Amino acid sequence: MTLPTSVDRVTAAYARLRALDRPEIWISIRDEQDALAEAATIDARVAAGESLPLAGTVAGVKDNIDVLGLDTTAAAPSFRYRPGRDATAVRRLRDAGSVVIGKTNLDQFATGLVGARSPFGAVRNAWDPSRISGGSSSGSAVAVALGIVDVALGTDTAGSGRVPAALNGIVGVKLTRGRIPTTGVVPACRSLDCVTVFARELGLARNTAELLTGPDGIDPLARTPDEAAQHAAGSVLPSRPRIGIPTADQLEGLAPGWAEAFRRAAARLGAAGVDVVEVDITALLKAAVLLYDGAFVAERYAAVGAHIDEHRDLIGSDLDPSVAAIVLGGAAKTAVELLHDREELDRLGSVARTALAGCDALLTPTTTWHPTLEQLAADPIGGNSRMGRYTNFANLLDMTSTSIPAGTVDGLPFGVMITAPAFHDLAVHHIAERLLQPAIDILVVGAHLTDQPLNQQLVSAGGTFSRSIRTSADYALFALDTTPPKPGLVRVVTGGTAIAGEVWTLPAAGFGTFVAALPSPMAIGKVMLEDGSAVSGFLCESVATIGTQDISGYGGWLAWLPL
Incomplete structure (x- = not known):
């Protein structure tokens, strides 16, 4: 397969940008001919044998991060200035071969988690334009989600590199604080700020983030390689990792369907060889409140x-x-108050570490709800504060954290977050890989249906309900003599009918475990559906149906079962 050249990719990016007509994503866009000239240079370097790991990609950069040749505004026109050089992260991004095509919109001064606090316009969600995109790195996340760019840089102080990832169905990587220098970044909270990376794929997001790491000799808060090496040894995962999840009461207040979606994500991790245990994260949630209320x-x-x-x-x-x-309110805080809050943060951090002892990471929802722009306008401060329940504590307590997609609820993206101690970046990545492993659909027509006796086997294997379906009219259904009762589905040459069933989705590891435990005469084979597609599903050896009742005329197991 021939990969697109940088010139091809830049050309396609500008064409998609124009076709989508989403001006609120951008604060400034680079001249197309200038970007194409840079792309041509990159193609020439690659042709000459130079290794450029991001060649063939295009990028957007949040407009509180300096890009040479473009103004920096932090979404405040009165703050506008023209930087004399790229931010360190941008320079490294370009050195790796990515072409920056513009500066993206944000919650002003990176203060907010909603994506609607900008005089350049509220950035609308990539899936549903009536809803918020999440912030503050709103434009960067939506530009990636809509396929305009391959990667985008954001920043994260309270969750700005993770919340918009979750609400737009993409990956948001926030490495350990200080691993990516913040030189050339307009500060929000200088001691907490992180440069983050968005992408549609975990591998690209993670690899891009790692290319940006290492001290630059300018940022005094940059972590050193020796410091990273000293701590990273503890990030090696055991063969069966242990992941903490919040208690049931700590998941209260989520949007409808989100708690169930979260539990399904946790079950998929369990099916992927991870021990999932409930832990009390009260201390983390209290620490999160300190970020804005302290x-x-x-x-x-x-x-x-x-x-x-x-x-x-x-x-x-x-x-x-x-x-x-919010910003002006900070002027009233005293040094004594700050010292008291730091003391409280130290105490909460100690309690949290004790609660998480023995766990390799923590799995939580990324955020709590996904409001419409209208709902947010009715309560802009309260609506925003709900967004950071599970994100605000990470930078305060020096933790690494990544948000990844975990399916959809009511047609909108749902995201989960994997958080771990500082320098456990690689461990977080490997856990995310397990959760994102390939999924396989399986058709069930009997005792594994929702609310039926064997459905728990699917759930335990990490299965999630996908949809109700009917087979093509080529099947017969028989009531087998088993305990518990279950049917046998057989494909027939003549006299067949369409049979009702459900499609469930399992992670590959869970599918393998599930299939290996199937008793005879059940088997897995391809089943044709009413819409002409095919899916793996339960079938039965025809010999096992001899002498059993043909219940095909009822159209499905549930229609016959009450009789």
């Missing part, structure tokens, strides 16, 4: 408070009122 917000005022103070007359036009209120 004195740590003073660091936001230290970052951009002077600019907002000097331009109070622009609040409501150039400056977002919600952002201004």
